[in-house]
Amino acid sequence: MVEKDYRVIDSAGIHARPASLLVQVANQYNCDLDIMFNNRKANLKSIIGVMSLSIPLNSVIKISATGSDEKEAINALSDVILQQELGV
Template sequence: MVQVKTTINLKTGLQARPAALFVQEANHFSSRVEIEKSGKKVNAKSIMGMMSIAARKGEEITIIVQGPDENEAIETLKAFVEKEEI
């Protein structure tokens, strides 16, 4: 298992379209992917889970990945939330 704390830099945060794109990206990996924000942990491969945390620009999240491709997954997903636009 690997995890990394990062700050959301996307202009619109991880809501609506960016959340859907993040879920698509997470689903490319076979590892289990979770996001933790303010003590709440959700399945990052679920759009409903991602929408429920309502992550905005400037907020800190923890990406937690466990599985065979965890290192590649965590780097890809961290880069996704740290860029300004998609």
Template sequence: MVEKSFTITSEAGLHARPATALVNAVNSFTADVNLEANGRTVNLKSIMGVMSLGISKGTKVTITASGSDEQAALEAVERAITTEGLGE
């Protein structure tokens, strides 16, 4: 298992468009990818799960990936966060 934490810096937080970009970034991987924020963990391949967290600016999120392509999945999430200007 691999993991990495980010702090959301986008003024709008993790709203629908960037949440969809994150989900799309990991859907092609076989690894289980989860997003943890505010004491809750959801499957990052589920747009409804991600949106249910209501992640706002300043929230610390942790991405975990477990499986044969876990490192590539985590790198894809990191690229999506950077591209969407979501966090650091």
């Protein structure tokens, strides 16, 4: 299992557009991917799951990956989060 924490810096939080982007990237990998916020967890391959967390600005989120391509998935998601200025 690989985990990584981020602080959300997008003023709108993780809203529809960035959530969709994260889900698209997550679905390119075979490993299980979860996003955790406020003691709640959602499947990062589900837009409904990610949106249901209602992640606001300055939240700390954790992304975890378990499976054969977990490191590659975490790296790709990190790139999206940093490039899209969603989190640090």
